Amino acid sequence: MSTNYDNQNSADLDEVGDNAIEAKETEGLSQGRIVFQKFLRHKGAMISIGVLAIVALFAFTALGVGAIPGWWQFTHTASGPVVNPGGAPTWSLSNIFSPGQHPFGQDEIGRDNFARVMKGTQISLVVMVIIGAVCLVIGTVVGALAGYYRGWIDSVLMRITDAFVILPVIVVGSILGVLVGGASGPMLGLALGAILWVGLARLVRGDFLSLREREFVDSARVAGASDFRIMFKHMLPNAMGVIIVNTTLIMSQAIVLEASLSYLGFGIQPPGISLGQLISEYQTSFATRPWLFWWPGLFIIVIALCVNFIGDGLRDAFDPRMKTIPSWRKMKKAERMAQKGAKR
Amino acid sequence: MIRFILRRLLSTALVLLVVTFVLYLLLNVALDFFWDLRASTSPNIAALYESRTRLLDLDTPAVVRYFKWLAGVGGCVVGQCDLGIAWKSGQEVTDQLQGAIVNTIKLITASTIVAIILGIAVGMISAIRQYSGFDYFITFVSFLLYSLPVFWVAVLLKQYGAIEINNFINDPTLSSWVPIILVCLAMGLFWMGALGGGAKRRLITFSAASIITFATIYYILASGWLQQPSIGIVGIIVIGAGAAVVMTFLSTGLKNKRVLYATLSIAVIGALLYMPLQYLFYYVEMNWLWMFGLLIVAIGVAVAVGLAFRGPDPWDTVRTTSFTAIIIAFLIFADRVLQGWTEYSNDPAINNRPIATIGASAPNMDGDFWLTNLDSFTHLLLPSIALILISFASYTRYTRGSMLEVMGQDYIRTARAKGLNERTVIMRHALRNALLPLASIIPVDIITMIGGAVITETIFGWNGMGKLFIDSMRQSELDPIMAYILITGLLAIIANLVADFLYAVLDPRIRVNA
Numbered sequence: 001m002s003t004n005y006d007n008q009n010s011a012d013l014d015e016v017g018d019n020a021i022e023a024k025e026t027e028g029l030s031q032g033r034i035v036f037q038k039f040l041r042h043k044g045a046m047i048s049i050g051v052l053a054i055v056a057l058f059a060f061t062a063l064g065v066g067a068i069p070g071w072w073q074f075t076h077t078a079s080g081p082v083v084n085p086g087g088a089p090t091w092s093l094s095n096i097f098s099p100g101q102h103p104f105g106q107d108e109i110g111r112d113n114f115a116r117v118m119k120g121t122q123i124s125l126v127v128m129v130i131i132g133a134v135c136l137v138i139g140t141v142v143g144a145l146a147g148y149y150r151g152w153i154d155s156v157l158m159r160i161t162d163a164f165v166i167l168p169v170i171v172v173g174s175i176l177g178v179l180v181g182g183a184s185g186p187m188l189g190l191a192l193g194a195i196l197w198v199g200l201a202r203l204v205r206g207d208f209l210s211l212r213e214r215e216f217v218d219s220a221r222v223a224g225a226s227d228f229r230i231m232f233k234h235m236l237p238n239a240m241g242v243i244i245v246n247t248t249l250i251m252s253q254a255i256v257l258e259a260s261l262s263y264l265g266f267g268i269q270p271p272g273i274s275l276g277q278l279i280s281e282y283q284t285s286f287a288t289r290p291w292l293f294w295w296p297g298l299f300i301i302v303i304a305l306c307v308n309f310i311g312d313g314l315r316d317a318f319d320p321r322m323k324t325i326p327s328w329r330k331m332k333k334a335e336r337m338a339q340k341g342a343k344r
Numbered sequence: 345m346i347r348f349i350l351r352r353l354l355s356t357a358l359v360l361l362v363v364t365f366v367l368y369l370l371l372n373v374a375l376d377f378f379w380d381l382r383a384s385t386s387p388n389i390a391a392l393y394e395s396r397t398r399l400l401d402l403d404t405p406a407v408v409r410y411f412k413w414l415a416g417v418g419g420c421v422v423g424q425c426d427l428g429i430a431w432k433s434g435q436e437v438t439d440q441l442q443g444a445i446v447n448t449i450k451l452i453t454a455s456t457i458v459a460i461i462l463g464i465a466v467g468m469i470s471a472i473r474q475y476s477g478f479d480y481f482i483t484f485v486s487f488l489l490y491s492l493p494v495f496w497v498a499v500l501l502k503q504y505g506a507i508e509i510n511n512f513i514n515d516p517t518l519s520s521w522v523p524i525i526l527v528c529l530a531m532g533l534f535w536m537g538a539l540g541g542g543a544k545r546r547l548i549t550f551s552a553a554s555i556i557t558f559a560t561i562y563y564i565l566a567s568g569w570l571q572q573p574s575i576g577i578v579g580i581i582v583i584g585a586g587a588a589v590v591m592t593f594l595s596t597g598l599k600n601k602r603v604l605y606a607t608l609s610i611a612v613i614g615a616l617l618y619m620p621l622q623y624l625f626y627y628v629e630m631n632w633l634w635m636f637g638l639l640i641v642a643i644g645v646a647v648a649v650g651l652a653f654r655g656p657d658p659w660d661t662v663r664t665t666s667f668t669a670i671i672i673a674f675l676i677f678a679d680r681v682l683q684g685w686t687e688y689s690n691d692p693a694i695n696n697r698p699i700a701t702i703g704a705s706a707p708n709m710d711g712d713f714w715l716t717n718l719d720s721f722t723h724l725l726l727p728s729i730a731l732i733l734i735s736f737a738s739y740t741r742y743t744r745g746s747m748l749e750v751m752g753q754d755y756i757r758t759a760r761a762k763g764l765n766e767r768t769v770i771m772r773h774a775l776r777n778a779l780l781p782l783a784s785i786i787p788v789d790i791i792t793m794i795g796g797a798v799i800t801e802t803i804f805g806w807n808g809m810g811k812l813f814i815d816s817m818r819q820s821e822l823d824p825i826m827a828y829i830l831i832t833g834l835l836a837i838i839a840n841l842v843a844d845f846l847y848a849v850l851d852p853r854i855r856v857n858a
Contacts (some may be wrong), residue, residue: 078566082521099576132484158361161361162355162356162359162364163359163362165787165788165791165830165840166359166360166791166832166833166836166837166840167363167791167829167833167834167836168791168792168794168795168798169795169800170799171795171796171813171829171832172793174814175367175370175371175374175817175825176370176374178374178375179370179373180373193547198676204817252490252491256491256492257492259493259495259797260493260494260495263493263495263799264495264798264799264802265818266816266817272383276495279495279496279499282501283495286499286503287503293499297493298495300493300496301488301491301493301496302494303491304475304490304491304493305488305491308487308490308491309487312487320430327781
């Protein structure tokens with residue numbers, strides 16, 4: 001009785017293993033749908049999205065945005081009485097469920113570190129998103145024009161790319177940072193976006209160069225579509241993978257770049273605040289107040305790591321050669337099932 | 345080929361010219377040449393402004409000043425360099441640059457070489473063990489390294505890599521064995537993942553690696569090795585023989601007894617030469633030229649031994665013995681450098697804190713060739729680690745990716761089908777082809793390194809180009825900044841050209857059309 005049941009079960013599983021997944025993937029789904037489903041299956045990316053969402057939620061609600069107040073009791077500028085000796089965090093492993101007044105500790109004049117780190121995260125995230133948006137727009141448009149029309153716009157783009165091959169981004173970034181004069185986050189984001197788009201433009205150009213030789217572009221042209229329509233209605237969706245993936249990767253670079261510039265003093269400067277600026281301000285107090293150094297650094301790493309993993313997940317999802325590999329355990333299980341089936 | 349190189353050189357030189365022009369104008373707007381006078385309450389403030397304007401020639405339009413600067417640069421061709429002055433300190437830029445260029449090149453070369461070797465090794469293993477726990481672990485670590493801000497790592501390195509280690513060297517008492525046991529287990533897991541195999545082999549690898557790590561750490565702690573690190577003749581024999589076996593294993597496999605005996609005899613020759621070399625080092629004042637000559641001699645001996653043993657494929661034997669000889673020569677060098685350790689750490693300039701956190705060399709420190717080298721190495725240690733961490737990740741990812749692509753090629757299947765063992769397939773057929781595309785990312789990576797060096801040098805007080813750039817930015821000194829841009833630009837162009845050239849030479853499929 002039981003053997004019979006096993007047999008049937010394994011046959012079912014075989015079918016599930018071999019045909020069903022294959023069938024499900026091709027079952028009249030659009031390309032976008034397939035990519036999206038592949039992305040949803042990428043565990044690292046899913047966890048990263050969750051973590052990033054929580055970090056952003058905390059950063060923006062805790063202190064509020066602009067005139068809207070947040071729920072946290074302190075602001076990043078107000079100094080209060082130092083609670084623990086030296087401003088040590090009130091939050092530790094022993095009282096993990098009651099963080100206390102200053103969970104991340106206080107600095108030497110009693111400002112709340114949690115409020116400062118949250119505010120810094122807020123600004124760093126804003127800078128990151130602005131850089132991403134600027135790169136996305138400029139990089140896509142310039143890359144598309146260069147790849148589609150070739151000619152002078154293409155050679156100019158390639159020469160600009162050459163310029164960035166001979167100078168490190170951080171050097172040009174710090175010159176631009178000084179130029180905008182330690183201004184607000186959005187200004188810095190715009191300035192850095194103005195140099196980081198080059199890599200994306202180059203990749204989009206490459207894609208467009210090969211796409212413009214394809215038949216569907218010819219047929220669109222024969223049908224009387226304008227250049228603009230061909231580029232943005234027909235070709236752009238085909239280059240979407242490259243664009244999305246690389247914008248994400250630029251954003252992960254951007255957050256570290258912003259932190260480095262602020263650390264060097266050419267990005268966001270006090271009284272402005274960002275994660276890099278916090279580390280810069282507190283680096284000398286590492287020996288006495290390590291929490292002032294650990295927390296902002298931790299948030300930079302968490303954000304950059306999450307964005308990197310999301311980028312990786314997107315790359316896997318857009319890559320047509322990429323197949324979902326069953327985990328070691330699933331493979332073993334399938335093998336066992338197959339052996340059982342063979343014995344009978 | 346020459347036409348191709350000339351064309352490339354010309355076009356990048358033009359780009360460099362345009363870049364310097366644009367940045368010159370930008371910097372003129374960005375920098376505040378009167379920043380130190382802004383808060384001044386001096387009665388003759390107008391005169392001060394006036395003299396500053398005259399000093400920096402600010403009445404001339406920036407475009408004209410750029411061409412004046414360019415004329416000064418052009419003087420370098422005929423041997424009369426004029427890169428301007430750093431007005432704050434009044435120093436000539438050419439004087440500032442002299443030590444800085446050497447220091448930066450030293451730092452970047454050391455880190456690049458180590459990062460390439462480590463990255464390729466780890467990336468290759470990660471690709472061979474695709475989708476294993478080891479592979480996932482390496483992937484995670486490389487993403488983590490991508491995300492680490494280098495300045496944050498540098499501060500941590502200063503604290504835990506220098507201050508705590510120095511404290512430990514001076515007072516080696518362990519508070520608990522738990523971290524050491526954890527390290528041993530971690531090493532066991534690492535090697536188990538890297539070497540792979542069946543359950544039994546994994547268990548053996550795990551326990552062997554853990555026990556060997558534990559024994560090494562225990563020996564280091566118990567014998568006071570940290571106070572007086574040395575390799576000695578015993579160390580040279582043991583490590584030399586180990587290197588011989590490993591090199592043979594990687595290159596031809598241990599089954600090839602002829603090669604194994606050849607490399608082992610290289611190890612024996614190294615051990616025999618140890619004492620005579622000590623006399624040579626004692627009586628003759630050494631320098632880098634001598635070192636280079638001795639290395640050539642070592643390789644010559646290795647070639648001779650390799651040819652003496654020959655075997656079916658003499659070139660294989662010669663290659664393996666040469667690599668072994670290089671390793672052993674390096675060991676003898678390291679041994680001699682370490683012999684100065686006690687003298688070094690007792691030097692008043694060092695004051696028993698041998699691992700340095702600041703600068704490129706200890707001030708007030710003079711010693712012979714060996715001592716200055718030891719000093720240089722202890723200073724190089726932390727900044728290099730910080731730089732290696734940045735680019736190690738990209739080399740690992742890149743090697744892994746290109747290795748996976750190559751492993752799926754038809755010729756790999758052919759190689760397997762004709763009965764070659766896995767070692768030959770991987771080392772001979774796959775790895776060589778997988779390394780080709782690396783030539784194209786090395787220049788990109790060198791630029792990243794130069795950028796990383798800006799931060800690393802600033803934090804570790806390493807007097808290189810990057811620190812010069814940052815200091816000048818903070819002081820609003822235009823000329824040193826321009827010199828930095830010019831020289832890193834030139835370095836990058838040279839690195840690019842070398843990589844292009846290498847690529848064209850290594851890969852016959854690349855056609856150079858001038």
